[in-house]
Each structure stands twice: as structure tokens, then as C-alpha cells.
Amino acid sequence: MKKIEVADGIHMLSMNVEDILFEGMWDIANGVTLNSYIVKGDKTAIIDGVIGWDGIPDTLYKNLEEINIAPKDIDYLIVNHMEPDHSGWIEDFKKINKDFTIICTDKSAKLVKSFFGDDEKIQVVKEGDTLDLGKGKKLSFHPVPNVHWPDTMLTYEEETKTLFSCDMYGSFGKINENYCDDNLTEEEIEFFEEEGIRYFSNVMATFTPQVKKAIKKTGEFDIKLIAPGHGPIYRKNPQKIIDDYTRFSKYSDGAGKNEVTILWGSMYGMTKKAVDYAEKVLEKKGIKVNKLEMPLKSESEMMATVFKSAGIIVAAPTYEYKMFPPVAVALEELGRKKVTGKAAFSFGSYGWSGGAQKELNEILERNRMKWDFVEAVEFEGSPLQEDLDKVKEGILKLIEKMEDKIVK
Ligand code: FEO
Secondary structure, three states, rough: OOEEEEEOHHHHHHEEOOOOEEEEEEEEEOOEEEEEEEEEEEEEEEEEOOOOOOEEHHHHHHHHHHOOOOHHOOOOEEOOOOOOOHHOHHHHHHHHHOOOEEEEHHHHHHHHHHOOOOOEEEEOOOOOOOOEEEEOOEEEEOOOOOOOOOOOOOEEOOOOOOEEEEOOOOOOOOOOOOHHHHHHHHHHHHHHHHHHHHEEEEEEHHHHHHHHHHHHHHHOOOOEEEEOOOEEOEEEEEEEEHHHHHHHHHHHHHOOOEEEEEEOOOOOOHHHHHHHHHHHHHHHHOOOOEEEEOOOOOOHHHHHHHHHEEEEEEEEEEEEEOHHHHHHHHHHHHOOOOOOEEEEEEEEOOOOOHHHHHHHHHHHHOOOOOOOOOOOOEOOOOHHHHHHHHHHHHHHHHHHHHHHEEEO
């Protein structure tokens, strides 16, 4: 766990977590940070709680001691969001501090009781409610439902103009040394932008309409510093992460980078021949190609890569009268996450009968994905030159469709 003073009277405590499945399902290749913040006035508040998977790590006590705070001196736990990556340590904290008040929304209050029992001292807050900690530190609370659970709120500190944004403006990616944007290298900035896309697509994409509302709400504050629950702090240029999130929310609605992702699978290499051909056609056109062979890629990477691309090629053979299952499963997941409006093209091989295309249509319809497809190409067995010509034709049409969807 690291301790960093991010503003006068405000410390960040951050720990890297690796080798876990985030939310029990996302295989995050580069880890994630869990951040919490201590705001000290006459009274002391801790905003979101860093958990150790085995309870409160000893390093927490050591870090608190170094900023002259004993755990029993913490008066308030500000629970911006009850998901256990932010609140999981309340149970252990109760063992060492019997006298603290939890500040949270009404929806969180319900979960506090169901997660941690009935005996908590809870102060429910609504939009605009404030808490004066003394010595100039004044917090205000601003619910942003469904960013990412119904209970979520933002907390704003007036004196330092700090927005504690919890999941909002977060990203995956562990932090080795540099915790603030003012000392991140160009390479690290790029890394966290990519990890931000991965995080947004994996965790937030379903809630894009609510994220857009939260971006709008952010505009109501005078902000010097954005302090999220995951990823680096933005104090040199907070607008950067607001712009990133604005762009990511457009990716959910079909926009993307000038890249084509080929989401593909192949049983015996017939569809693969057309995939390899498609890759060459796209490269000749100077378009970046991301190939995702399913089921070899993780769901986390698949989501992030499709999400950020303006053009998608779905390439899968027929398998038992339906689509090759690993590709069908990936499409279903994209549908559940409401990745809509992508420009797309599909092709694939069949043997005894077709069926992949029929299932593709069913998945898109069921999930109301509204992807804009050019005409599909299906070929029997190995693709002939005339089939590859049709694939090329489809790709050229796809590139045309992508033009309106590209955002930088
Ligand atoms: Fe970082 Fe929704 O928890």
C-alpha cells in the first residue's frame, strides 16, 4: 500500500491488486489499484476503503500512523459505493473502531445493513448535503445512480476543489510509482488510457446513459483534482479524464477508433483462410487490425478491443446448425454490455448446412444491438477465390460505413 499527499490535508492510500478476477469474472491482465482517501479537518473522514483480501492490511495502520491518524480517530466512513472493492473493509474496521458514522445514500444504507449487519451508525445523504469537517474541509455529496450500482455517489471537497469520483473516471492497471498525472510519463498516460477503455468496457459500458449524466454533473463543479477509486489521480489536467470518458461513452454507441477488430473462430481452418485474407486487405488499406481468436482471448480483452473499434468483422463457421459457440458467446456478452451501433461485416464457412448467420441475427435482435452490417458472405468448405473477392467487397463497404463512426 502506498500513501501520497494529493492536496493539503488529503492523502491517498492505494494498493495494487493482481491475479484476481475483477467482479469474480474479468481476467485483468495488468491488475488494478484500489484507492481510498483520507480527509483531515478537526474531524477525519475516509472516503472508500481499501481492502486487503484478508482484512485490513497491517500497512494501513502504518500509513495512518505516518500521517498522525489512529484508526480510532476516524470519525466518518464516506461510502461512495457499496461494492466490496470499496467497502469491504468495514467489517474489519468495526473491530478496531466502535464509534464512527457511515455517510452514504439511502440505497447504500440498505446494503450496509445486509452486508455488515444492523448495528451501524448511518447518516443518509441526498444531493447537495454537506459535512463540515472543520479546518476548512467541507464535503458535499452527489448521488449518481448506476455509476456503477444504484447506490453510487460522488463526493466533492470545496477547499481543495477535489472530486472523489469512486468508479467514475477510474481505470484498470496497477501503479508502480507515479500516482498523479503530473508525474506520469507519456507511456504511462497511454497505458492508463488503454486500461481506462478496458475498465469502461468491462465494468461501466452497460451504464453508459448514467455515465453521460455523471459527466454532465461533473460540469457543475469547479474541479482542480479528480480522485477516482481506481487508477491515477488527475490534478495537472482533470479535463483529460473527462474527455476520455466522454469519448468512451461514444464507443458504447457505435463510435470507435479507426481500427477493425476481427472477432473470429475456426474449427478446421476454413474460416481462418478468409480471416487471413481479410487482414491483408485491411492492412493494404492502412487500417489497424485487431484479431481476436475465440476462445483464446480473455473476455476482458475481447470486450475492450471490440468496444474501441469503429469496425467489426465477425468471422465464424457454422457449428451444429448454429454459430461457432465461442464467437456466439462473445457476441452475447457484447450485447449484455449494450455495445451498440457498430459498423460490421460477417463471413464464415459451413459444411452440411448454414446456420451461423441465422444465430448472429438472433443474438443482435435479442440484445437490440443495432449493428449496421454489410451483406454477409457464407461459403461452403474452404473459400474459393470468388468467395474471397466477396469478402474483399464486403470489407470495402465496411470501411465506408466506418467513416462516420471514427472518433479520435
Ligand atoms: Fe470499483 Fe463498482 O466498484
